[in-house]
Amino acid sequence: MGTSRQDYLDTLTSRFYGTVTITKSFLENEIYISTSKEKLIDICSYINSTFQASLSAMICNDERSLNKYFKIYYVFSLPEEDTFLIVNIPVSEQEPVFPSITPKIPAAHWYEREIKDMFGLEPVGHPDPYTLVLHGNFPDNTYPLRKDFDVQTRLPHLESKLPFKRVEGEGVFEIPVGPIHAGIIEPGHFRFSAVGDSILYLDAKLFYTHKGTEKIFETMPYTKALFLAERICGVCAASHATGYCQAIEKVAGVGIPPRAKFIRTILLELERLYNHIGDIGNICAGAAFHLGSAHGFRIREYLQLLNETITGNRYLRGMITIGGVRFDINNDLKKYIVTLLTDIKKDFKELTDIMFASSSLMDRLETTGRLPAETARGLGVVGVAARASGIGRDARVNHPYAAYREVDFDVPVFYNDGDVYARVRVRVDEVYQSIYIIEQCFDKMSEGSIKTSVKELPPYRQALSYVESPRGENIYWIMTAPDNRLFRYKVRSPSFCNWPAIPYTIPGNIVPDFPLINKSFELCYSCTDL
Amino acid sequence: MSLASNIILPMLQIVVIAGLAPLVKGFINKIEARLQCRRGPSIFQLYYNLVKLLQKDAVVSETASWIFRATPYVTFVSILIITLLVPVLSSHVPVNFAGDVILIIYLFALGRFFLVLSSLDTGSAFGGMGGSREMMVSAMAEPAMMLSIFTVSLAAGSTNLGNITSTMLNTSIILLNPALFLAFAALAIVIIAETGRIPIDNPYTHLELTMIHEGMILEFSGRYFALIEWASCMKLLLLLTILVNTFLPWGVAPGLTFSGLILSFAVYLVKIGFFAILIVILEMSFAKIRLFRIPNLLGTAFVLSLLAIISHYMVS
Numbered sequence: 001m002g003t004s005r006q007d008y009l010d011t012l013t014s015r016f017y018g019t020v021t022i023t024k025s026f027l028e029n030e031i032y033i034s035t036s037k038e039k040l041i042d043i044c045s046y047i048n049s050t051f052q053a054s055l056s057a058m059i060c061n062d063e064r065s066l067n068k069y070f071k072i073y074y075v076f077s078l079p080e081e082d083t084f085l086i087v088n089i090p091v092s093e094q095e096p097v098f099p100s101i102t103p104k105i106p107a108a109h110w111y112e113r114e115i116k117d118m119f120g121l122e123p124v125g126h127p128d129p130y131t132l133v134l135h136g137n138f139p140d141n142t143y144p145l146r147k148d149f150d151v152q153t154r155l156p157h158l159e160s161k162l163p164f165k166r167v168e169g170e171g172v173f174e175i176p177v178g179p180i181h182a183g184i185i186e187p188g189h190f191r192f193s194a195v196g197d198s199i200l201y202l203d204a205k206l207f208y209t210h211k212g213t214e215k216i217f218e219t220m221p222y223t224k225a226l227f228l229a230e231r232i233c234g235v236c237a238a239s240h241a242t243g244y245c246q247a248i249e250k251v252a253g254v255g256i257p258p259r260a261k262f263i264r265t266i267l268l269e270l271e272r273l274y275n276h277i278g279d280i281g282n283i284c285a286g287a288a289f290h291l292g293s294a295h296g297f298r299i300r301e302y303l304q305l306l307n308e309t310i311t312g313n314r315y316l317r318g319m320i321t322i323g324g325v326r327f328d329i330n331n332d333l334k335k336y337i338v339t340l341l342t343d344i345k346k347d348f349k350e351l352t353d354i355m356f357a358s359s360s361l362m363d364r365l366e367t368t369g370r371l372p373a374e375t376a377r378g379l380g381v382v383g384v385a386a387r388a389s390g391i392g393r394d395a396r397v398n399h400p401y402a403a404y405r406e407v408d409f410d411v412p413v414f415y416n417d418g419d420v421y422a423r424v425r426v427r428v429d430e431v432y433q434s435i436y437i438i439e440q441c442f443d444k445m446s447e448g449s450i451k452t453s454v455k456e457l458p459p460y461r462q463a464l465s466y467v468e469s470p471r472g473e474n475i476y477w478i479m480t481a482p483d484n485r486l487f488r489y490k491v492r493s494p495s496f497c498n499w500p501a502i503p504y505t506i507p508g509n510i511v512p513d514f515p516l517i518n519k520s521f522e523l524c525y526s527c528t529d530l
Numbered sequence: 531m532s533l534a535s536n537i538i539l540p541m542l543q544i545v546v547i548a549g550l551a552p553l554v555k556g557f558i559n560k561i562e563a564r565l566q567c568r569r570g571p572s573i574f575q576l577y578y579n580l581v582k583l584l585q586k587d588a589v590v591s592e593t594a595s596w597i598f599r600a601t602p603y604v605t606f607v608s609i610l611i612i613t614l615l616v617p618v619l620s621s622h623v624p625v626n627f628a629g630d631v632i633l634i635i636y637l638f639a640l641g642r643f644f645l646v647l648s649s650l651d652t653g654s655a656f657g658g659m660g661g662s663r664e665m666m667v668s669a670m671a672e673p674a675m676m677l678s679i680f681t682v683s684l685a686a687g688s689t690n691l692g693n694i695t696s697t698m699l700n701t702s703i704i705l706l707n708p709a710l711f712l713a714f715a716a717l718a719i720v721i722i723a724e725t726g727r728i729p730i731d732n733p734y735t736h737l738e739l740t741m742i743h744e745g746m747i748l749e750f751s752g753r754y755f756a757l758i759e760w761a762s763c764m765k766l767l768l769l770l771t772i773l774v775n776t777f778l779p780w781g782v783a784p785g786l787t788f789s790g791l792i793l794s795f796a797v798y799l800v801k802i803g804f805f806a807i808l809i810v811i812l813e814m815s816f817a818k819i820r821l822f823r824i825p826n827l828l829g830t831a832f833v834l835s836l837l838a839i840i841s842h843y844m845v846s
Contacts, residue, residue, distance in 0.1 A: 175655045175739075182736040197663070197821055288732035288740070288818035294566030360729060361817040511659065512740040512821045 005083050008051060016043055027250060029399070030464055033087045037099055040089050044074055045104040047087065052079045054393070055380055057475040057492040058111035060119045062147045064093060066460070070121060072098060075464065075475065082399050084464055091121050100126035107380030110500055118145040133207045136161035144215055151215050165203045167193035172200065175511065179208050186525035194511055202506040206499060206528055213530040217489040222248055222457055223322065225486060230317055232491060233527045238271040239469035241320040246401060247465035247478040248322050252454045260324030261403040262445040267316055268402065268467065269434040274303035275470035276427040277348060279522045283424055284355065286516035287364040295351045299344055306340055309333070324451030334442050341435050352428050365421035369505040369517030372418055381501045383472020383494045385521055388422035390415040395468035407440040409433045420520040457484050471495055471524060493527030535786060540614055540624035547613045547771070551763035552576035554806055561810045576763065583756035591652040591749060601648035602750065602757035605641040609761045612637050612768055616691055617775050619794040620783040621699060623692035630689040631679050635672065638724070641761065642668055649746040656738040660745020663821065667730065667742060670828035671723045677835035678713035678720070682776055684842050685710060691776065698779045709845060712838035714777045719831035721773060723824070725766045727809055729816040730824055740818070767802070774801040
């Protein structure tokens with residue numbers, strides 16, 4: 001493994017001799033490649049096309065207090081290796097522009113717009129350089145993530161100036177949906193251009209509830225920030241908590257006890273289980289297949305009750321902590337979990353058998369909301385949606401964390417379809433894999449402590465952390481500050497990657513199928529809208 | 531006799547239909563919940579809803595005209611009139627002279643016409659969408675409904691539902707007659723479409739983009755909404771009544787004796803309950819079909835009703 005990682009670096013050095021500086025991080029699988037704005041596009045597209053490395057995240061950081069520059073980090077994940085190549089460029093305040101890589105790597109499009117909104121750095125050459133997060137109802141020249149923006153600032157509310165894309169023609173009309181929706185969900189505005197019930201174009205406007213989460217991380221001691229991290233999103237609490245704890249443990253150079261790793265793995269898989277089964281119920285509700293939705297919710301309820309038994313919280317909150325986990329799982333509880341999961345497996349099998357035998361449901365699911373593999377790859381789609389479109393990416397395999405190196409499991413990938421049905425099938429198959437992983441964890445788990453202590457954080461250290469949440473790969477990037485605080489904590493959720501893909505799956509479908517397609521992606525507003 | 535048929539019978543019909551309609555829907559909801567392993571709301575829940583809504587003030591969009599305010603009354607009254615044109619417990623129809631089955635079809639259409647207008651009136655995007663879909667469904671459901679009822683009319687020699695029921699009671703025309711059987715099947719499909727049940731429409735959804743009937747009435751609130759909800763419950767019960775009393779009229783009292791009416795009521799409850807359970811089973815076994823497949827299903831109903839008429843002439 002070491003040699004082939006070196007091969008990549010040698011190729012890069014020889015190809016771009018003199019224009020790149022390669023720094024190995026204290027972490028083995030993170031390699032920082034510093035370069036200049038001029039060479040950026042070449043290097044990024046080289047890494048992307050020659051190494052087949054996908055853009056996992058783009059992080060901007062206001063390091064003016066340290067080295068007078070903003071820095072932008074482009075995180076690429078190598079396909080065969082557990083290695084991240086982190087290309088970075090400095091951008092000065094006097095010349096707040098950087099070359100847009102979106103024309104070469106479309107996956108960068110939202111990141112660059114986000115950086116423009118939050119840091120005021122302009123991506124030059126971006127094909128769609130509109131505001132993304134702030135909707136134009138923030139005053140001009142307000143860049144919330146710059147260090148000179150005080151977290152207490154109260155801003156006047158201005159009218160949004162963000163235009164919608166329109167389709168013109170005879171019989172074309174617009175259907176505005178949201179931002180307030182009928183269910184108890186978060187706000188998002190969808191603007192359909194349709195002829196009758198056939199959709200021609202969908203423009204989605206999200207980011208209605210910008211909460212300044214990343215900014216608040218910079219004001220907190222690291223111990224307290226765990227609670228914020230865990231509350232980024234309701235249904236990915238275990239993933240976000242694990243991601244944060246792993247980041248802190250990495251910068252602190254602390255390894256956690258093996259038993260804690262296994263317990264974390266169990267919790268993460270329990271989270272996947274209740275999400276996937278609940279999502280399958282929701283997809284049935286989207287197709288008005290009430291039998292399926294009722295039983296999906298019933299099984300999800302068993303799992304959430306189980307969550308409460310294990311952690312005291314239905315959403316698995318409060319269990320994962322820096323340095324390990326808070327509570328152990330004893331033998332009685334273990335037996336209870338294993339028996340319950342066996343029952344659930346049977347119950348779930350019965351449900352999916354009924355679902356897949358129903359021709360009317362299958363008619364709704366098949367061919368609906370197709371996401372072609374090419375589009376998915378271009379936009380950097382992750383998680384269930386990617387695997388349903390033939391992209392076999394899974395952070396648990398590509399970049400193992402917790403105890404995933406020690407357990408055996410398959411990652412289901414569906415190659416030709418990318419429709420709602422494929423996304424359902426991925427979830428169904430993953431449910432069995434999750435149960436299998438949990439059973440293995442219990443078998444392989446040895447007795448021992450469940451927590452190590454973390455005390456001091458070394459300042460100005462950087463690390464990546466990654467978790468495959470039920471929705472896909474979460475990427476976190478941390479940089480510490482003195483006094484056990486965080487200089488920057490970037491959260492890149494799977495929903496941020498997958499939202500832009502939804503409008504591409506819609507044209508050609510009919511308006512009443514949109515809720516079904518949307519549910520099959522099951523994206524989170526809160527994770528996107530930090 | 532004249533007192534009974536002129537005063538008591540109309541009152542009785544209105545009490546039975548208007549009074550029972552929420553119960554039938556509540557019964558459907560309850561059975562459906564039980565089949566989903568849920569406890570479900572009480573079967574009287576719709577009465578509570580109606581009482582609550584009737585006490586509430588209505589919020590009306592600023593852009594809405596008199597049509598929006600008139601619609602609940604037009605819809606409710608048109609359904610009430612239909613109540614008097616349908617044989618429920620007795621084959622005597624209260625306002626026999628006023629009109630026949632064609633009037634009934636047009637009264638249904640009148641209520642729907644106003645609902646569609648009001649859905650456009652508020653300027654809400656969902657209303658217009660629901661309205662246009664409702665028109666698409668009804669444009670295909672109505673011909674099938676007419677043809678299947680005409681088949682029965684041809685068999686019974688009258689377009690008056692009361693006469694049809696008594697003819698069916700007195701003669702040996704039964705469902706085994708292929709024409710009637712086909713007409714029955716066609717009408718059953720039409721009823722599913724007309725009342726907005728799965729697999730055509732989903733009455734339980736909160737997803738506005740998928741709605742047909744519910745999309746049209748989204749803007750109604752308070753007492754207006756109560757009238758529309760009540761009318762839609764009554765429409766379901768009336769259509770079921772037409773179905774059972776035309777095709778399966780056994781037990782319907784031929785005259786107006788007290789004991790006859792009691793027996794008839796009991797049989798009526800059993801028959802309606804049976805069909806309500808059939809609707810539940812149907813709704814539990816299917817997902818909602820794609821909007822653009824609705825024409826296929828209603829086309830089937832139309833073809834069945836056409837075959838019904840043809841086979842009537844061929845057999846008789």
